[in-house]
Amino acid sequence: MQITRQADYAVRAVLYLAHQDNAERAATSTIAEEQRIPPSFLAKIISQLSIAGLLHTSRGARGGVTLAREPRDITLLEVVEAIDGPIQLNECAGEEGKCTFGDECPLHSVWCEAQSELVKRLKATNFADLILQTA
Numbered sequence: 292m293q294i295t296r297q298a299d300y301a302v303r304a305v306l307y308l309a310h311q312d313n314a315e316r317a318a319t320s321t322i323a324e325e326q327r328i329p330p331s332f333l334a335k336i337i338s339q340l341s342i343a344g345l346l347h348t349s350r351g352a353r354g355g356v357t358l359a360r361e362p363r364d365i366t367l368l369e370v371v372e373a374i375d376g377p378i379q380l381n382e383c384a385g386e387e388g389k390c391t392f393g394d395e396c397p398l399h400s401v402w403c404e405a406q407s408e409l410v411k412r413l414k415a416t417n418f419a420d421l422i423l424q425t426a
Contacts, residue, residue, distance in 0.1 A: 298374040300328045301336045305345065305370050306425075309362035309418040316355025336374065343373035362422060368413035378413070380406040 303326045311317055319337055323330040337356055340346045345365055347357050358365065372378065383390035384402040392399075 294371055295375050297332070297336060298371045300326070300332060301340060301370050301374045302367065304328065304333065304336060304356075305340065305358070305365065305418060306421055308346070308356060308358050309365075309422055310425075311357070316349065316353070316357050318355050322356065340370070340373055343369070345369060345373060358418075361419070363417050363419035365418050366414050367416040367418075367421075368410060371413060378406060378410050380409070 304322050307322050307326055308317055319333055320330060322328065323333045328336075337346060337348060341348050341359075345359055347359050349355060368378070377385070379385040381398075381402040383396065383399055384406045390396050390399050
């Protein structure tokens with residue numbers, strides 16, 4: 292299992308912005324260049340993150356992108372889910388009754404527990420923590 296390239300780019304873009312001063316706007320072209328993200332791809336990612344309430348964008352000569360909240364208030368889970376949707380390791384781990392084998396399936400609890408642990412870990416990781424790890 293692997294997150295999408297788009298989610299990986301989104302995480303790198305948010306991490307880049309988390310390193311910026313609060314008042315400092317970053318140009319998408321700068322983010323794209325420094326994080327090695329194709330500019331056209333980044334535009335779509337920025338739009339999705341903005342719709343999700345994670346980024347503020349502004350156009351014009353003084354335009355750019357900033358975080359909508361403090362880095363400590365944005366989790367890795369929020370960014371990944373803003374791009375890829377809810378984490379779901381297996382179809383049966385998402386909705387009750389989706390498993391074709393029902394309660395007799397020996398794998399159901401494994402998938403559900405693994406998904407729960409992954410979601411818990413991503414939710415517990417915020418961008419302030421990630422900044423500290425790179426310092």
